[in-house]
Amino acid sequence: MPDETWYGDDGEPGGRLVPLYMLVNGRTSPRNTSLNLATQVTALPVDTSALEPEYREILSCCGGWISVAELAAYLNTQLTVMKLLVDVLLERGFLALGDPAERTVADYRLLETILDRLQRL
């Protein structure tokens, strides 16, 4: 086998061994349509040793609750791509999902709780 490294075609520094479209199995949009950039996820206590390193890297950040946007920022991955990776992890049972975002926030008590917190900032 020739000693060559294929850096993929996504132009990322350092390259990827596995192209992203393979990691997400060709998925182009999340199946869980409630996934939003602020949606909260957290790792479930399951064995991750068979997972690709990209997925394990994500799960290593999900010890507590974290948003899709934070994962994208910390792991330097575009938001759309992170959403797809999270979508796959949700489907495969590695992540749990927080409450889906409502179209508008119409919960008076929720707003009261937030107001109280802001006043103590």
Place this chain on the structure above:
Amino acid sequence: MNRKSVKVVVAGGFGTGKTTLVGSVSEIAPLTTEEVLTAPSEGIDDLTGIEDKTKTTVALDFGRITVNADIVLYLFGTPGQDRFWFIWDELAVGAIGAIVLVDTRRLDASFPAIDYFERRGIPFVAAVNMFFGECPYTEGEIRDALKLNPTVPLVWCDARDRQSSKQALISLVKHAMSRLPAGTSA
């Protein structure tokens, strides 16, 4: 599992202090995430005869305030490339509302944001950023120039100052509450 996230959108024209405001109240240093948008190149990159789409990378800055164990609030500054930020309808989903930062030297830069939130019935407050020094206009003059609905709060703030940014946030949450019947729970 009932961890919930809510958002506040911080909008306004380029250079009005959005990231500064996010940073002054966030419990973490503002984070940046990038997104590639594909949008028709209308007029701006006019290449006559070529039906093309432009790919633009937009950066989104955001911060976080943990409310309690179940609720976390994210503050999202709209992207720097102002002509693309409205594509981010996703930002408005699950948002309490928006703070529209206003720079009195360039009032028109805030028009698109005001128009966007007004059309969608999303609560917002106009926050005049005093970052640039004394404001030579009265509240009435600014309201007139921005054609602000009388029910929309207008606040003065210094986006660099935590207490001042906090007041703008409080004013937004109170405004959002005033539009709901008291005591309702979703």
